[in-house]
Amino acid sequence: MKRALKWSVAALALVLLAAGVLRALEARRARQAAAAASAPAETVVQLAPADVVRATKRELAQTLAVSGTLRAVDSAVVKARVAGELVGLTVREGDTVKAGQVIARIEPTEYQSRVRQAQEQAESARAQAEVAQRTYDNNKALVDQGFISRTALDTSQSNLNAARSTHRAALAAVEMANKSLSDTVLASPIAGQVAQRLAQNGERVSVDARVIEVVDLSRIEVEATLSAADSVAVRVGQRAALQIEGSGGLDPAGAERSVGASVVRVNPSAQAGSRSVLVYLRLDRSNGFRQGLFAQGTLDVGRTEALALPLSAVRIDKPAPYVQVVIEGRIAHRPVRTGARGQVGGQTLIAVQGIDEGAVVVAGSVGPLREGTAVRLAPATAP
Incomplete structure (x- = not known):
C-alpha cells in the first residue's frame, strides 16, 4: 500500500515537471515571435x-x-651714371616716355669745367711734344755732321717718346671728361610708362642711384613657380588657361574669363633654398593688364587614356583612398590607386586602378555609406 502511494507521488511529480517545461518552451517561442x-x-x-x-x-x-x-618682358631702371645734383626731372608714375627721351640731367657745370681742364692739359702736352720733336730733329742733324755724340740723340729720342705718350694720355683724359659730361644726361633706353619715380629734383644722387623705372606693357608674361617634380613635364610651347585678377568680365557660364598663354622659357636652374623652378608664360593678349598682378590657372602638359572617375567619387576618409561600389544590390568598399588628373568637359577626373571597367560607383555627393548597406538603383542606372 505504501509502495503504490510512493509511485503515484513520483508519477505526479514527473507530470508536473513536464508541464512546466512545456509552458517554458511555449513562453520562449512567444517571446521570440x-x-x-x-x-x-x-x-x-x-x-x-x-x-x-x-x-x-x-x-x-x-x-x-x-x-x-x-x-x-621689357623693363629698365634709369640710374645716375655720375654723381651730382639732379635737375630737370619732370616725369612721374604713369607718364609715357619714348626710347631715347631725356628725362633728367645731372648739374653739368662741374663736368664742363673738367672737360676744359683736360683740354688745356692736352694742349700743354701737345706743345711739349712739339718742342721735343724739334729738339730731336736738331740733334739728329748735329749727329750727322759729327758735332754731338750718338748718346745725346738717343736722349732726345727718349724725351720725344715720353712727350708723345703724355700727349696721348692727355687726349684720353679729354675723352673721359667728355664721357662724364655726356653721362649727365639721363635718357630712357626703352619706350613705355614710368612705373616708379625714385628721386626728386635738387637731390644729390650718387653713382648708380635709381632715378626712375620704365616698363613696356606691350608684352607681358607670367613668372610662375613650379616644384622640381612638376617642372619635368613642362616644355616650351605648351598651352595654359589663366585667370588674372582684375581682368574684368565673366564668361557665359559665370566664371571669370580666362586668358590663353604659352610657355616661352623654362629656367634651367632651380631657385636656391626652395629648389623650385621658374617657368615663363607669354600671354596671348596684354592689353589692360598691369605688371605685378596675380595670375593662376592650369597648364596642359599632355594627354593619357585611363580608367577614370570624377575626383569627388574617390573617398579619402580612410588611410587609403577607396570607392563605394554597388555589387549585387549592396555597398562594397574597394581600395583604389589613383593616377593622373585631367579635365573633361569642365569636370576634374582622376585615373584609378583596382576596380573593373563599367563598375557602378556611388558619386561623391551621396556621402559615406556603411559597407553592406542595401541599395536600390533607379531604372535609368540599373546595370
Whole structure:
C-alpha cells in the first residue's frame, strides 16, 4: 500500500515537471515571435541616376596648377651714371616716355669745367711734344755732321717718346671728361610708362642711384613657380588657361574669363633654398593688364587614356583612398590607386586602378555609406 502511494507521488511529480517545461518552451517561442514581429525591416537606400557613376576609360588632359605674377618682358631702371645734383626731372608714375627721351640731367657745370681742364692739359702736352720733336730733329742733324755724340740723340729720342705718350694720355683724359659730361644726361633706353619715380629734383644722387623705372606693357608674361617634380613635364610651347585678377568680365557660364598663354622659357636652374623652378608664360593678349598682378590657372602638359572617375567619387576618409561600389544590390568598399588628373568637359577626373571597367560607383555627393548597406538603383542606372 505504501509502495503504490510512493509511485503515484513520483508519477505526479514527473507530470508536473513536464508541464512546466512545456509552458517554458511555449513562453520562449512567444517571446521570440514577439521580438521578430517588433524588429524593424532592413533599410534600403534608393539611388537616383545622378547618385552613381560608371568607371569608364577616358582621355584625360593632364594639367598642372600654375600661379605667378605678371612681369613686363621689357623693363629698365634709369640710374645716375655720375654723381651730382639732379635737375630737370619732370616725369612721374604713369607718364609715357619714348626710347631715347631725356628725362633728367645731372648739374653739368662741374663736368664742363673738367672737360676744359683736360683740354688745356692736352694742349700743354701737345706743345711739349712739339718742342721735343724739334729738339730731336736738331740733334739728329748735329749727329750727322759729327758735332754731338750718338748718346745725346738717343736722349732726345727718349724725351720725344715720353712727350708723345703724355700727349696721348692727355687726349684720353679729354675723352673721359667728355664721357662724364655726356653721362649727365639721363635718357630712357626703352619706350613705355614710368612705373616708379625714385628721386626728386635738387637731390644729390650718387653713382648708380635709381632715378626712375620704365616698363613696356606691350608684352607681358607670367613668372610662375613650379616644384622640381612638376617642372619635368613642362616644355616650351605648351598651352595654359589663366585667370588674372582684375581682368574684368565673366564668361557665359559665370566664371571669370580666362586668358590663353604659352610657355616661352623654362629656367634651367632651380631657385636656391626652395629648389623650385621658374617657368615663363607669354600671354596671348596684354592689353589692360598691369605688371605685378596675380595670375593662376592650369597648364596642359599632355594627354593619357585611363580608367577614370570624377575626383569627388574617390573617398579619402580612410588611410587609403577607396570607392563605394554597388555589387549585387549592396555597398562594397574597394581600395583604389589613383593616377593622373585631367579635365573633361569642365569636370576634374582622376585615373584609378583596382576596380573593373563599367563598375557602378556611388558619386561623391551621396556621402559615406556603411559597407553592406542595401541599395536600390533607379531604372535609368540599373546595370
